[in-house]
Amino acid sequence: xxxxxxxxxxxxxxxxxxxxxxxxxxxxxxxxxxxxxxxxxxxxxxxxxxxxxxxxxxxxxxxxxxxxxxxxxxxxxxxxxxxxxxxxxxxxxxxxxxxxxxxxxxxxxxxxxxxxxxxxxxxxxxxxxxxxxxxxxxxxxxxxxxxxxxxxxxxxxxxxxxxxxxxxxxxxxxxxxxxxxxxxxxxxxxxxxxxxxxxxxxxxxxxxxxxxxxxxxxxxxxxxxxxxxxxxxxxxxxxxxxxxxxxxxxxxxxxxxxxx
Amino acid sequence: xxxxxxxxxxxxxxxxxxxxxxxxxxxxxxxxxxxxxxxxxxxxxxxxxxxxxxxxxxxxxxxxxxxxxxxxxxxxxxxxxxxxxxxxxxxxxxxxxxxxxxxxxxxxxxxxxxxxxxxxxxxxxxxxxxxxxxxxxxxxxxxxxxxxxxxxxxxxxxxxxxxxxxxxxxxxxxxxxxxxxxxxxxxxxxxxxxxxxxxxxxxxxxxxxxxxxxxxxxxxxxxxxxxxxxxxxxxxxxxxxxxxxxxxxxxxxxxxxxxxxxxxxxxxxxxxxxxxxxxxxxxxxxxxxxxxxxxxxxxxxxxxxxxxxxxxxxxxxxxxxxxxxxxxxxxxxxxxxxxxxxxxxxxxxxxxxxxxxxxxxxxxxxxxxxxxxxxxxxxxxxx
Numbered sequence: 001x002x003x004x005x006x007x008x009x010x011x012x013x014x015x016x017x018x019x020x021x022x023x024x025x026x027x028x029x030x031x032x033x034x035x036x037x038x039x040x041x042x043x044x045x046x047x048x049x050x051x052x053x054x055x056x057x058x059x060x061x062x063x064x065x066x067x068x069x070x071x072x073x074x075x076x077x078x079x080x081x082x083x084x085x086x087x088x089x090x091x092x093x094x095x096x097x098x099x100x101x102x103x104x105x106x107x108x109x110x111x112x113x114x115x116x117x118x119x120x121x122x123x124x125x126x127x128x129x130x131x132x133x134x135x136x137x138x139x140x141x142x143x144x145x146x147x148x149x150x151x152x153x154x155x156x157x158x159x160x161x162x163x164x165x166x167x168x169x170x171x172x173x174x175x176x177x178x179x180x181x182x183x184x185x186x187x188x189x190x191x192x193x194x195x196x197x198x199x200x201x202x203x204x205x206x207x208x209x210x211x212x213x214x215x216x217x218x219x220x221x222x223x224x225x226x227x228x229x230x231x232x233x234x235x236x237x238x239x240x241x242x243x244x245x246x247x248x249x250x251x252x253x254x255x256x257x258x259x260x
Numbered sequence: 261x262x263x264x265x266x267x268x269x270x271x272x273x274x275x276x277x278x279x280x281x282x283x284x285x286x287x288x289x290x291x292x293x294x295x296x297x298x299x300x301x302x303x304x305x306x307x308x309x310x311x312x313x314x315x316x317x318x319x320x321x322x323x324x325x326x327x328x329x330x331x332x333x334x335x336x337x338x339x340x341x342x343x344x345x346x347x348x349x350x351x352x353x354x355x356x357x358x359x360x361x362x363x364x365x366x367x368x369x370x371x372x373x374x375x376x377x378x379x380x381x382x383x384x385x386x387x388x389x390x391x392x393x394x395x396x397x398x399x400x401x402x403x404x405x406x407x408x409x410x411x412x413x414x415x416x417x418x419x420x421x422x423x424x425x426x427x428x429x430x431x432x433x434x435x436x437x438x439x440x441x442x443x444x445x446x447x448x449x450x451x452x453x454x455x456x457x458x459x460x461x462x463x464x465x466x467x468x469x470x471x472x473x474x475x476x477x478x479x480x481x482x483x484x485x486x487x488x489x490x491x492x493x494x495x496x497x498x499x500x501x502x503x504x505x506x507x508x509x510x511x512x513x514x515x516x517x518x519x520x521x522x523x524x525x526x527x528x529x530x531x532x533x534x535x536x537x538x539x540x541x542x543x544x545x546x547x548x549x550x551x552x553x554x555x556x557x558x559x560x561x562x563x564x565x566x567x568x569x570x571x572x573x574x575x576x577x578x579x580x581x582x583x584x585x586x587x588x589x590x591x592x593x594x595x596x597x598x599x600x601x602x603x604x605x606x607x608x609x610x611x612x613x614x615x616x617x618x619x620x621x622x623x624x625x626x627x628x629x630x631x632x633x634x635x636x637x638x639x640x641x642x643x
Binding site: 186187188189190191193194197 | 267268271272274275278279282283304307308309310312313322
């Protein structure tokens with residue numbers, strides 16, 4: 001089973017600071033890590049490989065230092081890393097990113113499964129995974145919490161819902177996005193770390209990929225960030241006290257006042 | 261201080277620290293309380309390849325490196341000296357096979373230890389043979405293709421949980437120390453049972469039990485080296501493993517200092533953090549300096565062994581003696597800095613103090629280490 005795992009390097013913090021002028025993330029001075037949700041994607045890819053054979057290729061788009069994320073994935077058991085790195089891709093929104101990654105995956109060629117984390121901890125959009133599947137025209141199953149069964153041309157998975165879960169059977173190749181309930185990511189092994197240190201990371205630029213220049217980077221990104229803010233926390237409600245008839249009439253008054 | 265470690269050594273340290281912080285620290289207090297064997301952590305350590313650090317590559321390991329082993333042990337001990345010793349005691353039980361095993365013995369036992377499938381233990385101590393190892397009463401009588409073991413070993417770390425034991429027994433009592441031999445005994449061999457599990461002051465995550473041999477028949481192929489080599493096997497094993505105990509002590513000391521510095525910065529008295537008081541600052545400075553001195557000694561000794569220097573008994577004894585005395589002192593001072601909180605189990609300081617004590621006692625008490633050092637000094641002077 002040949003698996004491609006798409007990962008993203010993100011700042012190691014949940015309190016992302018935003019540059020108020022450009023509306024982009026401030027990355028300076030913050031340590032970068034693999035997006036925590038992508039760790040589950042890597043782990044699941046490696047587990048499927050260990051069970052069914054094949055190989056795991058990890059792909060990331062980002063600046064040259066994102067290579068560290070690929071090496072970390074290799075130390076956990078992935079086989080190869082592909083870094084998609086070119087100034088031409090800078091400023092990509094989720095549309096341009098998923099278009100670019102789909103081009104990379106076409107270039108890689110043969111695969112049975114693509115796995116992504118459910119979303120990145122910095123942007124929180126959860127759009128790139130589904131976007132890739134749309135660009136490649138393959139089925140997608142999001143929020144997967146368990147792989148139940150894998151056949152040669154299909155797989156059955158459990159998809160997490162707000163209440164309960166769905167069991168979905170999908171033909172392969174397909175794209176899954178996974179939630180943290182799916183597994184517990186392993187720590188790297190010493191042999192893995194040594195392999196990762198000497199592994200050759202393939203670097204792909206626009207030159208090799210030859211993608212539509214109008215669909216990549218900033219000019220290929222239809223998203224316009226007008227404003228970024230943290231929504232104000234909801235204040236606690238009002239608790240009415242007393243006997244039930246009393247509370248009922250208080251409630252009616254409150255609703256009346258609200259309507260007026 | 262920069263010890264000019266190789267990239268591989270830095271990797272070992274980084275990985276061990278990650279395991280310690282993510283997998284050991286959160287469960288250290290639990291295992292300290294329950295005294296259960298920490299199988300879940302041992303599994304993580306096994307999957308990380310750290311059990312391969314004391315096993316040759318041709319037997320599935322990462323190659324034997326005492327400094328590598330020390331780095332791993334130190335980092336694991338920083339989070340829990342008890343869990344770390346389950347790991348280090350496996351190294352102790354394995355060294356006799358690595359050093360003296362023949363090809364068949366190595367092939368049979370080492371790959372499964374390297375992969376972490378089996379934990380090992382070393383059995384020499386008996387109720388009447390502690391520092392004076394010549395008092396060993398356990399016997400191994402040769403009968404045809406077998407040796408028959410009878411006797412009792414006690415205070416055996418990993419006892420009961422380990423699968424592979426190297427055991428020292430007398431094959432010829434009339435020859436004294438030269439009548440001892442080393443054997444590999446597998447758990448489950450008829451006649452090999454376990455006595456009571458000891459309740460301990462510290463390192464409570466590690467198991468300590470009696471090994472009971474009652475007409476226990478083991479194949480003659482399980483003899484390590486030759487008959488009469490038991491004490492040489494033991495001495496050579498201890499020379500390799502003593503820096504490991506020193507590294508355990510070092511990790512405990514460092515862990516205690518970490519706790520003390522963090523607390524001193526947070527604890528406010530007389531309107532200021534107590535870290536701003538010179539009395540506390542000087543204590544912390546002394547603790548840090550002693551730890552660094554111990555680290556220098558331990559790493560230097562480990563490097564010496566890795567480089568193949570022959571007579572390391574004195575240096576190895578110095579490293580173990582000094583690092584363990586530092587661990588006891590630093591962890592006691594850490595409790596003092598935490599004051600009343602230091603004495604309470606809700607805070608981690610007291611556990612370091614309890615865990616530190618054993619490092620002054622086992623694998624040769626510090627008094628025996630001083631004997632070794634002094635004897636060597638006198639010998640050198642006589643040359």
